[in-house]
Amino acid sequence: MSSLPAQNQRVLSGMRPTGRLHLGHYHGVLKNWVELQHSYECLFFVADWHALTTHYEDPGILGDSVWDMVVDWLAAGVSPGSARIFIQSRVPEHAELHLLLSMITPLGWLERVPTYKDQQEKLKEKDLATYGFLGYPLLQSADILIYKAGLVPVGEDQVAHLEITREVARRFNHLYGREPGFEEKAEAAANKMGKKNARMYRDLRRRYQEQGEDEALDVARALLESQQNISLGDRERLFGYLEGSGRIILPEPHPMLTKASKMPGLDGQKMSKSYGNTISLRDEPAEVEKKVRTMPTDPARVRRTDPGNPDKCPVWSLHQIYTGEDVHQWVQEGCRHAGIGCLECKQPVVDAVLDELRPMQARAREYEADPNLVRSVVAEGCEAARDIARDTLDEVRRSMGLAYR
Template sequence: MFANRILSGMRPTGSLHLGHYHGVIKNWVELQSSHDCYFMVADWHALTTNYDNVSIIEKSIWDMVIDWLAAGVDPDKATVFLQSKVPQHAELHLALSMVTPLSWLERVPTYKDQIEKLSTKDLGTYGFLGYPLLQAADILVYKAGLVPVGEDQVPHIELTREVARRFNNLFGREANFDELAQAAAKKIGKQGKQFMQQRTAYLQDGNAEALQAAREILAASQNLGVADRERLAGWLENKGKTILPEPEAKLTAASRMPGLDGQKMSKSYGNTITMREAPEQVSKKVKAMPTDPARVRRTDAGNPEKCPVWQLHQVYSDHDTREWVKQGCTSAGIGCLDCKQPVIEGVLREQQPMFERAEQYLTHPDRVKEIVFEGCRRAEQVAKETMTDVRAAMGLGF
């Protein structure tokens, strides 16, 4: 498993807004400096709910990639690629569909939730039922160790872990597995004997400390290749070779970006500011925001806690500005338009470097395609290696 490798993605279904930036992309920009990051344009996933409106997908792909780059995603640090241009995603999805119980997909919490929320769409398709399995394939084809998600997405990672576990249990034991594992243990050197003693203590007595000690010996060994390391990891717990490692959820800090009406910013609520919204539009939208209904007249005192604009001050204003707003609102010392101006300035200040970075790609669109083409090439190299192991394990390696 590549413990430091991260896989994350977004569906191209329209313009990205500041909720996407604060909720996802800002985190990506931080992670790319410390992790091996793969950021995926999930265009096949877009078809699960937008199969009847595909015209939006292609334009959204390139707009979205430019938004990522404008926000600070660095193609020299992270791999940016299109899901549909790496066919191994679909191949692994098909392979996993052969062994994944139908009931596992039907119990995913977001399945029924989305059907209820999108009741106007016909989602009685295999593609929609199977999209969590395609997500699992997206992660497992890169043997990603970490997947950054919010609390609501943890069940998807747990499904991915269960699918990987079932696959490994079904296909992970090679014909001469025990002999290969014992030969690999000898490669550890002086620690090999201790590794085997700890393994015995764990398997015979269920000694959890012995299991941990054996794992530490394995982790510290410098003399093992990937295949031998995976064999020993499986042999240690009397399992087979780990072909598809189980990923961990990397919980991201809850970031509820407020929209123009005080609800969570979302396209479905029509309360968004896009990442590259024109300054005059930003100003117009913020000035039109509803405020505390108690402030009917300029001279009426208000309560910031009841005002959607106050929520945006929590994101864009410093302590002194917030204190000025609180004092001015509760005493009617400032008007609502006065209160909104620092928010407008804060949004425009955040967007300015995005516009500057985006300009180089808008004037040279071929550069965006070069970045994605190179990202697809790098992603496919990794995905091919995984599928070689998967095909061999399933008897298709001839």
């Protein structure tokens, strides 16, 4: 298992540009981003190159879609003061690292990615026999590794997709981490910690490597993370030396499990633009009310006096997200005994959705009125992202023998 130095506990996440976002995006991704930005160093990016892996013949999906999506991120509460927001294609280091990693990545690793054949099956109408589609998991790996991101928010069903990034990092470190004089440099780095800490580090390393004590490994990691007087390069050497490998150039990212979105669409299916069952974050209040009030309900309730079953009604799924236990009891009792009508049942949902959207829409109007502010936020985020990416790529080039300019 790879070490995760404290200074590399950086969170990276991205979304393909799909234009304006809906409540499914908010509850599935954005709420989590807003929480994470206050506890971690976060980088959130628009994955425009990834959009082209499946929609390369339709570049019209980009452009306005990118800016609409960023406005929704900002409106939802993603703060440029707490997180970096940038566009993937404006950080060309992603592409160069993708190229360099392709030199060492076995073809079979890409062909066995779970979504490779699944997506080809689902998108039969598209010609996906391209390297871009085959190689998109490696581009994802480059997205993560270029920032040495230690944490990547994923759902349980996506953990397997992150494994190829871990494998690529492991292979890269194995091939290029054994720099000339590695052990001597690691020993010299240990001495910089001071006699007491150096002695403790060597004892813990011996106990882990000779006796397999996992506890010794954990204590040694904590010791390294606490050191303030060694450089990042020395710290990475010591992490690799501790585990019996070479210098850790590209740390393996760890999945940060997120809750699956429970946001249903207006028809009870998953909320998705392709199903036409969404409430957009910037829908006008009258439009939101119309959409909820015209939602299908329990088909058994033909007349107001017919009893119904909330479990068979899509509106009940929204109540479970937007209303409390007292309203739930009111719905269960009123629906099953025809004590309330469907429009009455829907009104608390309408009110709660509008309350949730109101502050987001106010912020969105501010950003819509000042497009230059949005572009400024992204420009600053791109520059900050490039600063990190350049440092990583310089190290990768040196490791691969490309520093002879």
